[in-house]
Amino acid sequence: MARWFVNNLGLFFLAILIAGAAWTLATIQDDPIVEDSIAVRIVRLNEPSPADYLVTDRLPNSVLVRARGPRSVLLVLAANPPVITIDVGQLGDGTHDIPLTTTLGAVSAQILSSSPATGTVRLERVARATFPIRLSLSGAPSLGFRTGAPVVSPAQASIYGSQAAVERVVALDAQVSVDGAKSAVQADARLVARDASGEIVTDAQIVPEVVNVRVPLEQLSNYRDLPVTPKWRGQPAEGYAVTAITVEPQIVTVFGDSTVIQSAKGFIETQDVVISNAQADIDERVNLIVPPGLSLVSERPSVRVRVRIQPLLGSRTIKRKPLLIGLSSTLTNTISPDSVDLVLSGPLPRLGTLIDDDVRVTLDVTGLDVGTYQLTPRVILPEGLTAQTVLPTTVRVELATRKK
Numbered sequence: 001m002a003r004w005f006v007n008n009l010g011l012f013f014l015a016i017l018i019a020g021a022a023w024t025l026a027t028i029q030d031d032p033i034v035e036d037s038i039a040v041r042i043v044r045l046n047e048p049s050p051a052d053y054l055v056t057d058r059l060p061n062s063v064l065v066r067a068r069g070p071r072s073v074l075l076v077l078a079a080n081p082p083v084i085t086i087d088v089g090q091l092g093d094g095t096h097d098i099p100l101t102t103t104l105g106a107v108s109a110q111i112l113s114s115s116p117a118t119g120t121v122r123l124e125r126v127a128r129a130t131f132p133i134r135l136s137l138s139g140a141p142s143l144g145f146r147t148g149a150p151v152v153s154p155a156q157a158s159i160y161g162s163q164a165a166v167e168r169v170v171a172l173d174a175q176v177s178v179d180g181a182k183s184a185v186q187a188d189a190r191l192v193a194r195d196a197s198g199e200i201v202t203d204a205q206i207v208p209e210v211v212n213v214r215v216p217l218e219q220l221s222n223y224r225d226l227p228v229t230p231k232w233r234g235q236p237a238e239g240y241a242v243t244a245i246t247v248e249p250q251i252v253t254v255f256g257d258s259t260v261i262q263s264a265k266g267f268i269e270t271q272d273v274v275i276s277n278a279q280a281d282i283d284e285r286v287n288l289i290v291p292p293g294l295s296l297v298s299e300r301p302s303v304r305v306r307v308r309i310q311p312l313l314g315s316r317t318i319k320r321k322p323l324l325i326g327l328s329s330t331l332t333n334t335i336s337p338d339s340v341d342l343v344l345s346g347p348l349p350r351l352g353t354l355i356d357d358d359v360r361v362t363l364d365v366t367g368l369d370v371g372t373y374q375l376t377p378r379v380i381l382p383e384g385l386t387a388q389t390v391l392p393t394t395v396r397v398e399l400a401t402r403k404k
Contacts, residue, residue, distance in 0.1 A: 035112065036074045038065045038081050040102050042119075046089025052126055054162055055088065059119035063100050069109030077104060088121060095122040127166040132156045133191065133211055134171045139179020143297050144223025144253050147178055148216035157191055157211065161204035168195045169204055176213045182225065185215040221258045223297070225251050226268040228288065230305045234276030239348040242275065244308040252288065253297040260293040273305050279349070282307040311347030315388065318342050320359055322377055322395055326366025334398040335363070340377050343389035350384055358382050363395060372398045 039062040047055060063084060067074060084100055098119045104111060133152045141147060157172050174189035188210050193201040219225070230247045252268060254261070270286045285302045319339045327333060340361050344351060360380040365373070374394040379387045 031070045031072050033069065034071045034074060035066065035068045036078065038067055038074070038077050038104075039063075040065050040081055040114075041083045042100070043083050043085050045085060045087045048089060048123070050126075054124040054126055055121065056124075057119065057121040059086070059098065059121060060116060063102055063114055063116065065102050065104070065114045066112040067104060067109050068112055073109050077109065086119075086121070088123075091121060091123055093123050093125060095120060124162045126160055127163040128158060128160055129166050129169065130156055130158045131169070131172045134173050135189075135213060136173065136175050137215065138175055138177045141178050141181045141217055142253070144220050144225075144255060145182060145217045146220065148218055150176075150213055150215045153212045153214075154208070158207050159193055159204045160207065165201060165204040169193045169201050170196050172206065174211055174213065176215060178215055178217070181215075181217055184217050185213075187213055189213050222261055223253055223255045224261045224264065225253050226264070226266065227251050228270065228303055229267045230270045230286075230303075231272050232275050232307060233272040234274055234278075236275055236278045236309045237349075239352065240279055240309050240311050242307060243310045244306075246306045246308075248304045248306075252303070254290065254294040255297055256294040260291075264291050264294060270303060270305060273307060275307055275309065278307070278309050279311075281309055311349050313346065314348040314351055315343055315345045316351040316354070318344065318354070318359060320361040322361045322363045324397070325362050325364045326368075327399075330402050331370065331399045332402050333365070334400075336396045336398075337392065340395065341389075341391040342379060342387055344381065344385050345388045346385035350382065354382075363397060365397060365399065368399060370399050370401055372396065 041062050042059055044059070067077065082103065082105055084102060086098055098121055100114070100117060100119055102111065102114050133155060135150055135152055137147060137150070152174065159166055159169055159172070171194050173192045173194055176185060176187050176189050178185050189212075190210050191206045191208075193204050193206055195201055228247045228250055230245055232242075232245070236242060247270070254264070254268070268291070269289045271289060273282060273284065273286055275282060283304070283306045285304050287302045288296065290296060290301070319341055321339050322335060324333055324335075342359065342361070344354075344359070358381075361377045362380065363375045363377055365375070373396070375397050376394055377390060379390060381387060
């Protein structure tokens with residue numbers, strides 16, 4: 001037996017090798033070796049407070065790893081990928097190059113490539129400074145006015161940023177326009193940080209970013225704003241009325257000796273606008289009546305006056321005999337009642353000039369044969385008039401065969 005075993009030892013080992021190869025081949029067929037990409041997440045720990053540090057980095061959200069291994073192993077890794085942990089709190093001030101080293105934790109999987117290989121993190125301690133607001137006014141107020149001392153709220157603001165950025169700032173500026181103003185200007189102004197050469201510093205945060213500015217205005221003693229009062233003469237035509245009067249501009253500025261200014265009436269009148277027998281709107285320029293000793297600031301001594309004139313509205317009652325439309329030549333008709341009462345409304349001038357042909361009442365019998373019908377009259381009116389009431393609301397029409 002022992003001699004047989006020794007004589008067949010080579011065959012025995014060959015059988016083991018063949019069985020191992022067969023097992024390996026079967027395993028590879030069931031779980032082949034493949035290549036795949038796995039996204040390895042980057043986790044940042046212990047980040048400092050933004051109030052204390054500025055953290056700028058070029059770290060991706062993940063690292064793309066190309067791996068080789070059994071399909072089952074790579075599927076598990078893809079479903080539960082590893083992470084790369086970066087403890088930002090352990091980094092000091094300055095710029096740090098961070099190696100993005102990945103381990104898969106699986107002996108049977110091999111990393112072929114990893115991208116990116118490194119990242120950068122920069123930490124800068126936050127610097128702070130407080131500056132008063134430097135306000136500038138653009139434009140000029142209307143003639144006869146001057147600006148008072150502006151009030152800025154809050155009167156100062158703070159800037160936050162890197163030490164280098166904060167050290168470049170020399171002023172916080174705000175600007176408000178008072179161009180053409182005749183009353184106090186109140187507006188919100190956005191703050192801008194500037195360096196010594198006047199350039200804007202963009203990498204520093206301003207708190208608050210917006211301030212409220214109030215600029216009082218004072219009228220000079222020898223100037224005065226006066227409302228314009230339009231005057232008219234006459235009355236519109238009968239049946240018409242004035243419904244509105246407007247003037248443009250509504251206020252003008254005069255100047256002169258302070259004593260004359262103070263003693264002047266609180267308004268300035270126009271010359272008369274004639275509206276006698278007017279039946280339409282009037283739009284014309286008329287001169288102002290400037291009090292002695294005063295002059296207009298404007299070079300134009302006139303204003304535009306618009307007088308709106310509209311017809312008065314009223315009503316009128318009339319009777320009309322209905323007219324048949326579409327009556328066959330083989331039929332006769334009997335209408336009951338033979339007239340319709342109408343209550344019309346509209347402009348009085350138009351109502352007063354109506355003639356018989358202006359208003360018609362029709363009954364449409366197109367296609368109707370012998371019989372009795374209750375038809376609704378149709379009222380035809382000139383434009384601008386409406387029929388408020390039609391009595392009766394229906395008319396009895398009897399159609400019969402015409403005798404030969």
